[in-house]
Structures are given as structure tokens and as C-alpha cells.
Amino acid sequence: MAALVERELRQSIPSPWAIPEPLRESMMYSLMAGGKRLRPILVLAAAEALGGSPEAAVPAALAVEMIHTYSLIHDDLPAMDNDDFRRGKPTNHKVYGEAMAILAGDALLTHAFFSVVQSARKHNIPADRVIDIVEELSRLSGAPGMVGGQAADMLGEQGVTKLEELEYIHLHKTSDLIVFSLKAGGRIAGAAEAQLAALERFGTCLGLAFQIQDDVLDLIGDESKLGKPVQSDVKQQKVTYPYFIGIEASIAKVGELTREAKEAILAADFPQPERLLELADYLMKRDH
Amino acid sequence: MAALVERELRQSIPSPWAIPEPLRESMMYSLMAGGKRLRPILVLAAAEALGGSPEAAVPAALAVEMIHTYSLIHDDLPAMDNDDFRRGKPTNHKVYGEAMAILAGDALLTHAFFSVVQSARKHNIPADRVIDIVEELSRLSGAPGMVGGQAADMLGEQGVTKLEELEYIHLHKTSDLIVFSLKAGGRIAGAAEAQLAALERFGTCLGLAFQIQDDVLDLIGDESKLGKPVQSDVKQQKVTYPYFIGIEASIAKVGELTREAKEAILAADFPQPERLLELADYLMKRDH
Numbered sequence: 001m002a003a004l005v006e007r008e009l010r011q012s013i014p015s016p017w018a019i020p021e022p023l024r025e026s027m028m029y030s031l032m033a034g035g036k037r038l039r040p041i042l043v044l045a046a047a048e049a050l051g052g053s054p055e056a057a058v059p060a061a062l063a064v065e066m067i068h069t070y071s072l073i074h075d076d077l078p079a080m081d082n083d084d085f086r087r088g089k090p091t092n093h094k095v096y097g098e099a100m101a102i103l104a105g106d107a108l109l110t111h112a113f114f115s116v117v118q119s120a121r122k123h124n125i126p127a128d129r130v131i132d133i134v135e136e137l138s139r140l141s142g143a144p145g146m147v148g149g150q151a152a153d154m155l156g157e158q159g160v161t162k163l164e165e166l167e168y169i170h171l172h173k174t175s176d177l178i179v180f181s182l183k184a185g186g187r188i189a190g191a192a193e194a195q196l197a198a199l200e201r202f203g204t205c206l207g208l209a210f211q212i213q214d215d216v217l218d219l220i221g222d223e224s225k226l227g228k229p230v231q232s233d234v235k236q237q238k239v240t241y242p243y244f245i246g247i248e249a250s251i252a253k254v255g256e257l258t259r260e261a262k263e264a265i266l267a268a269d270f271p272q273p274e275r276l277l278e279l280a281d282y283l284m285k286r287d288h
Numbered sequence: 289m290a291a292l293v294e295r296e297l298r299q300s301i302p303s304p305w306a307i308p309e310p311l312r313e314s315m316m317y318s319l320m321a322g323g324k325r326l327r328p329i330l331v332l333a334a335a336e337a338l339g340g341s342p343e344a345a346v347p348a349a350l351a352v353e354m355i356h357t358y359s360l361i362h363d364d365l366p367a368m369d370n371d372d373f374r375r376g377k378p379t380n381h382k383v384y385g386e387a388m389a390i391l392a393g394d395a396l397l398t399h400a401f402f403s404v405v406q407s408a409r410k411h412n413i414p415a416d417r418v419i420d421i422v423e424e425l426s427r428l429s430g431a432p433g434m435v436g437g438q439a440a441d442m443l444g445e446q447g448v449t450k451l452e453e454l455e456y457i458h459l460h461k462t463s464d465l466i467v468f469s470l471k472a473g474g475r476i477a478g479a480a481e482a483q484l485a486a487l488e489r490f491g492t493c494l495g496l497a498f499q500i501q502d503d504v505l506d507l508i509g510d511e512s513k514l515g516k517p518v519q520s521d522v523k524q525q526k527v528t529y530p531y532f533i534g535i536e537a538s539i540a541k542v543g544e545l546t547r548e549a550k551e552a553i554l555a556a557d558f559p560q561p562e563r564l565l566e567l568a569d570y571l572m573k574r575d576h
Contacts, residue, residue, distance in 0.1 A: 014432075017431065017432035018432060018436070018456075019431045019432055019436050019439075020436055020439045020440045020443060022439065022443060023431060023435070023436060027431065071394075074390055074391075074394060077367075077390065079365075079385075079386035079387045079390060080387050080390065097367075098367035099368050100439065102362055102365065102367060102368065102390070103362075103435050103438055103439050103442075106359075106394075106397060106430075106435050107430050107431040107435040107436075109394060109397055109398065110426050110430035110431070110435065111426060111430050112426075113422055113425070114423060114427060114430065116422075117419055117426070120416075120419050121423075126415075127415035127416040127418075127419050128408075128415040130415075130419055131415050131418055131419065134401055134404075134405055134422055135402060135405045135409075137401070138398050138399060138401040138402035138405070139402060141398055142395050142398035142399050142402065143301065143305065143307045143312065143315065143395040143398070144302075144305040144306060144307055147311070147391050147394050147395040147398065148306070148307050148308055148311060148395075150391055151307075151308045151311040151388065151391050154387055154388070155308060155310060168306075
């Protein structure tokens with residue numbers, strides 16, 4: 001599925017469009033910079049779980065990767081996390097300058113909505129279902145979702161974060177876009193309400209587990225596998241799950257959340273849930 | 289119509305949403321900072337021209353003002369135009385810091401798509417018409433539209449702009465969002481293809497006239513009426529219409545474009561085109 005995502009991402013900006021070349025390059029630089037492609041794969045896997053065609057879910061899968069990519073570009077800016085490298089490559093603003101990086105992020109964010117609409121255009125997904133997906137994308141990636149999580153994270157670093165505030169940050173910064181991915185794939189394949197609720201539960205647990213695992217790997221992971229320096233949270237005085245409850249309890253929490261996620265899927269009636277369940281296990285066991 | 293827009297903008301972020309307070313404040317600070325509200329008024333006026341209810345066009349009107357506002361916030365950032373004041377008030381990043389200003393811009397951009405979808409939800413606009421509006425908003429405000437215009441403007445300042453490149457900049461940086469506004473209002477009121485084409489022609493001419501008028505006012509306008517220093521384009525070595533063809537020819541061009549815009553509307557079959565025509569005249573005669 002990752003290969004399909006790579007191929008489609010490469011063609012995701014219509015080539016006849018007249019776009020200033022440095023802007024197009026800057027967008028594609030970050031969009032094609034690799035990574036696990038977790039979110040688009042979750043879109044396709046959720047459609048597959050319902051017995052739907054992954055093809056029809058591709059536009060929504062590309063959309064969520066565009067949102068994820070824009071958030072990384074803006075996050076890396078000097079005014080935000082001020083990161084010079086990501087996945088071993090110079091960050092967008094180090095290559096194209098800050099102004100172009102801001103614009104490339106804005107353009108990718110905007111283009112995500114164009115991509116979602118292509119579900120209706122190319123794959124005959126009913127318009128009202130696409131409207132639901134647009135609404136959910138704007139909510140879960142916007143102020144009450146991912147951007148709200150980023151803002152809380154930034155404010156939290158300044159001092160007074162409690163465990164419940166950390167949960168708010170993880171829930172919105174990470175889980176919301178994962179929940180969107182799963183429900184969008186589900187909606188495209190015609191999921192019933194109970195199935196959408198199960199996908200939401202699965203995504204919320206998975207997103208939280210994913211984030212706690214990130215925190216744990218930052219403490220005890222292998223730098224060469226992670227492709228980034230460890231202990232960065234400690235150095236930046238970031239509050240994390242291990243900071244509050246310790247490493248062992250954090251590892252146990254990842255296991256619990258993964259079980260809870262899989263149970264939500266198993267309790268609902270999915271014809272082909274295998275890949276979703278495998279993804280949950282893979283994420284729990286990952287070392288990078 | 290401006291009063292309706294102000295009132296609705298104030299309520300445009302659902303109050304039950306859990307959003308970090310500084311993010312909500314930063315979004316509202318710029319959204320409620322005044323201005324002509326030209327774009328939302330054009331949405332409503334286009335719906336009215338077709339005999340449609342302006343009420344149903346309100347969600348799209350708010351959306352376009354959110355897009356316009358986010359573009360100003362990001363434009364004012366130190367990495368872009370580095371402006372400390374806008375409309376006599378400190379710019380967003382001067383009040384909330386750069387990181388929050390970037391996030392507030394991202395959140396407003398994202399929220400625009402939420403607002404458009406409310407046309408379908410609250411006003412029973414058919415879903416396929418709303419899909420068309422979402423697609424057009426993403427195209428005209430994204431890489432092949434407004435963001436592309438911004439990028440070209442930024443690159444152009446660095447030296448080698450020709451008149452045709454300046455036209456590209458004006459067309460995308462300014463006209464595209466005005467064209468979107470008019471066609472969105474038209475679509476919501478059920479415009480036929482010929483009427484949408486007339487609105488597009490009207491918007492393209494009006495946007496270009498608006499931008500040339502801006503350039504002219506920057507040279508010969510009254511600082512107290514404009515609320516900003518004049519001659520800033522010269523100081524920043526920006527290329528403008530007057531730079532290429534002189535002030536008198538620029539003023540004549542504004543008049544020509546305004547006539548052309550009005551003719552496009554008069555040639556199509558609009559039951560109530562009066563307000564649209566008045567807006568064209570008002571923009572030509574404005575001194576701020």
C-alpha cells in the first residue's frame with residue numbers, strides 16, 4: 001500500500017496547473033520526503049476492512065498526507081520547533097527559505113481539500129458522503145483538532161502542563177488526524193454508524209499509543225534506527241508520558257491501548273479487519 | 289451587508305469547541321480587525337443578483353473572509369513582508385507571537401472549509417453544488433491561485449519581473465479570491481453556466497482594477513485615509529502597474545477594466561444586478 005501511496009502522491013498536483021516552480025518544488029520536496037505513510041495507509045486499510053476498493057479511498061489518503069506534511073513544515077520553522085533536519089534531510093525552510101516554506105505549507109493544506117473532492121469526481125462517491133469527509137477533515141485538522149493540539153503543545157512547553165493537558169495535546173495533535181484517516185476510509189467504503197464509531201475508538205487508542213511509544217523511544221530507542229537524536233524531549237524540557245508515570249508504566253499503557261483498539265474493531269462487524277489489526281500490532285512493536 | 293458579515297463572523301467559530309484560549313483569541317483578533325469586507329459582500333451580492341437569498345450565501349461569505357484573513361496574517365510575518373501594523377493595529381504576530389500567528393493562520397484557512405460545508409448543513413444547498421464550491425475554493429486560494437500569486441510576488445521582488453509576470457501576480461494574488469467569491473454566491477443561488485462565466489469575467493476585471501487602484505493610491509493617495517504610509521512600493525522597490533505604464537495610463541486602465549466588468553454582468557441575464565454594478569463603481573472611485 002505504501003508503494004501505491006508514493007506513486008499517487010507524486011502525481012497529486014495536476015501538472016497543467018501554472019504554479020511558480022519554486023513553490024511546486026518546495027511542496028513536492030516535503031511531500032516526497034518519505035516517512036511511514038501511516039495515515040494514508042490507515043485510510044486505505046479502513047476501506048479494505050469494509051470490503052471497499054482501496055482505489056476509491058486514494059484521494060482521501062493523499063489529502064491526509066498533505067495535511068500531515070504541511071503540519072511538519074510549519075512545525076519545523078524557526079518560530080516553532082526550529083528544526084534543521086527531518087528524516088535525515090534538511091527541513092523545508094533550510095532549503096527554500098522561511099517564506100516559501102510557509103507558503104508551501106499553506107498550499108499543501110489547501111490542496112488537501114482539493115484532493116478529497118476528487119473522491120466524488122473520479123470515483124463516484126456520493127456527494128453527501130464527501131461533504132461529511134470535508135467537514136470532518138476541517139474539524140479534526142483545524143482549531144478544535146490538530147492545530148489546537150499544536151497550540152496547546154507550544155503553550156504547555158512554557159511550563160504548567162498536567163497529565164490531563166498532555167492527554168489533550170496527544171489526543172488532538174496526533175489522534176485526531178488518525179481518527180480522520182480511519183473514518184474517511186470507512187465513509188468512502190460506506191461504513192455504518194456503528195462501524196464509524198469503532199474506527200473512531202480504534203483511532204483514538206492507536207493515536208495515543210503511537211504518541212506514548214514515541215515518547216518512550218525518545219528515551220530508550222536506538223538513534224541509528226530512529227534517524228534522530230534521542231533524549232531530545234528531556235533536553236527541551238518537554239513533558240511526556242514517561243515524565244509523569246515512568247517508562248515501565250508507559251510501555252504497559254501502549255500495550256493496553258493497543259488491545260483496546262483491536263477489541264473495538266473485533267466487536268464491530270468488519271468483513272476484512274486483518275490489515276487494521278496487523279497495523280495496530282506493528283505500531284506497538286516498532287523501534288522507529 | 290457589512291453589518292451582517294460582522295455579526296456572523298463573530299459567531300463563526302462554534303463556542304462549544306474546546307480550543308486553547310490564546311489560539312481562539314488570535315484567530316478572532318484578526319478576523320474581527322475590520323476592513324472593507326469586500327469579498328464576503330461580493331458573495332452576498334452575487335447571490336442577490338440572481339434573486340437568491342443572501343442568508344444561504346453567508347457560510348461561503350465567511351469562508352472567503354477567513355481565507356483572506358489568514359493570508360494577511362501569514363503575509364505580515366517577519367519572514368514575509370515583516371509588517372508591524374495593519375489597519376492601524378499591531379499585526380497578529382506582534383500581539384500573539386510568531387508561532388501562534390502561524391497556527392492562527394493555519395486554523396482560519398482550515399476553518400474556511402468547515403464554514404463552506406455549513407451551506408449544505410444549514411441552508412439545504414445541494415451537496416454537489418457545495419462540492420463544486422469546495423473544489424473552487426481550494427483551487428483559487430491554493431498553489432494555482434492565491435498562494436501561487438503570493439509566491440510569484442515574493443520571487444518577483446527579487447528582481448526580474450516583467451509586465452506579464454505582474455499580471456500573473458495580480459490575477460492570482462487578488463483576482464482569484466474575488467472570482468471565487470462571486471461564483472460561490474452565484475452557485476449557491478443556482479446560477480446557470482453563462483451566469484457563472486459572466487461572474488468570472490466580472491471578478492477577473494474587478495480584481496485587476498482593484499489591484500492597480502491600490503498601486504495608484506500607494507503613489508498619490510492620502511495617508512490619513514489609507515491608514516498606512518504611502519510610497520511604500522517605491523521604498524520596497526516593488527514593481528507595480530504605474531512603474532511599468534505610468535500613473536495616467538494606470539488610472540485609465542482602472543476605468544476600462546471597470547467598464548468591462550460591468551458589461552459582462554449587463555450582457556448576462558441577472559434579475560437584480562444593481563448592487564454588483566454599484567460595487568464596481570464604488571471600488572473604482574475609492575480613495576482608501
